[in-house]
Amino acid sequence: MKIKNQTLNQLSHPDAPNILAFKSEFILLGFSEDPELQPFISGLFLSMFLITVLGNLLIILAICSDPHLHTPMYFFLSNLSLVDISFSSTIVPRMLVSIHTENKAISYMDCLTQVYFSMFFPILDTLLLTVMAYDRFVAICHPLHYMVIMNPPLCGLLVFVTWFIGVMTSLLHIFLMMHLRFCGDLKIPHFFCELTQILKLACSDTFLNSTLIYFMTGVLGVFPLVGILFSYSRIASSIRKMSSAGGRQKAFSTCGSHLSVVSLFYGTGVGVYFTSAVTHSPKKVSVASVMYTVVTPMLNPFIYSLRNKDVKGALGRLFSRVASCL
Template sequence: MEPGNQTQFPGFILLGLSEEAQMQPLLFGLFLSMYLITFSGNLLIILVIITDTHLHTPMYFFLSNLSFADICFTTTTLPKMLLNIQMQNKIITYEDCITQMFFFMVFGELDNFLLTVMAFDRFVAICLPLHYTVIMNPKLCGLTLLASWILSVLNSLLHSLMVLRLSFCTELEISHFFCEFNQVIQLACSDTFLNNLVMYFTTGLVGVIPLTGILFSYTKIVSSILKISSVGGKHKVFSTCGSHLSVISLFYGTGLGVYLSFAATQNSRTTAMVSVMYTVVTPMLNPFIYSLRNKDIKQGVRKLFNWQTFST
């Protein structure tokens, strides 16, 4: 029986991080706070970059888009989770589940591509400084952003359409706080071989290739830094990419941790708790990493609040 033709298919049941009633108010308060911090922090980064003309450079252009992607990334999961806790209703409809999976993958993969492009930007700035303005011109920046969006949407659309061909029977419980792709696939009572095959293949394309590009860029960057004789010069050059390197380590480290924990334990609830790191904590910490370790952003924040104070 195909999901699209089912009249008795209510949707899925999101079990969340805990089924204990006394834990629900604590989880609601904790994740509401984290969502508000993520939203306001990343929105502040975007506003600072837009209002400060000194930050109208390729690096900050991609950073503003990364902040936008982080806002959307958390918005695909946390509001539904908070609503379920508040309404004491764990059901998510089939259509909403597919939609949530689609947008979650879109913005997760967009993060991945933007981090790769930002690594290339730092490579050009440090290793080819005399050619930076020629290579990282506005046209190339626009094209790379467009390509990142297109690849993210196409890949997510492929996976979502392939889920539509699956049938779901009686087991509808998802041990997660959102419709995580792997767990939804496991609930199917039809053959999922093709879905798994496509998933592994595309993971290699949109996961391994960008990560290889990042590693290549930073290998060249480190090589260039080591050639600098003065300690002050090394510190100055490294400071230009320190924040980005921290975000990359956090993004890939937490993401890899989720899949390693899943492979090691096969415990869906444990995986759900670990996945909070890359779905919630990482987007929340990104603005702090860039604002605390980046002088330009800190100056932009001061200018923004001074302008607001003056205008009021």
């Protein structure tokens, strides 16, 4: 009884860490507390979110409805579009609700869920882009064996493996995070529950969490990029050996869209990393994070539709069928 009373007295002390905050609410500070800016921010993000959903949904519908696009390349592209829709849906709607209700609080479990999906979908993006680079490598370097190598069971297995790795990696981060205690002012200087920002609020040791972040960033960030660069080095070598100008042009056109998306994805990711490393301004980090959480998923369908004749043709046929039914 004496020990119990002593523990209660320690917890009630004003200087004691608030370990009871383990399952309390976090406060997402967002971009600005200026009420005059909230309508502009809300309208901007709502517009980008709707464009993201509509653009990627059109890509998925075009691929599913057109038999000419029932190939491994477009199978992977439809999965990438689905991931982009899901990633934006994880972050933007919650932020819009927070702005309109003027309630910046987010529960512990909701924040944990957002952390999980905000790691899960970028991992899928990275791995799917790597798989798509391998697909282009096989198509250009081994065209006669393409359909034999990239058979439906292998394509399904590759997608399953990407989802499995994403699920297990994100669960591992969440498992370690659930053992943390949080104390003090639980304010997150961001517009969503970002893992590194949350770790700064923990009053328990975060060494394992930080180590896992660096390790997984290396494994799931650097190695896939190396695989993509290796694939395109072999592709470039094969293109140089082509005697037909038409063949080279076709090879460049099939790889151009994917290279643009890879450059945009890794460019924004590296930009966010260096921004957080060289600046201590949370607002600058939040603005940089918009690029890979909102802007990149919004631009991907435009890159693939504007640079790809097959996708443009499928979209045209899709719109024609819809117009004939009206």
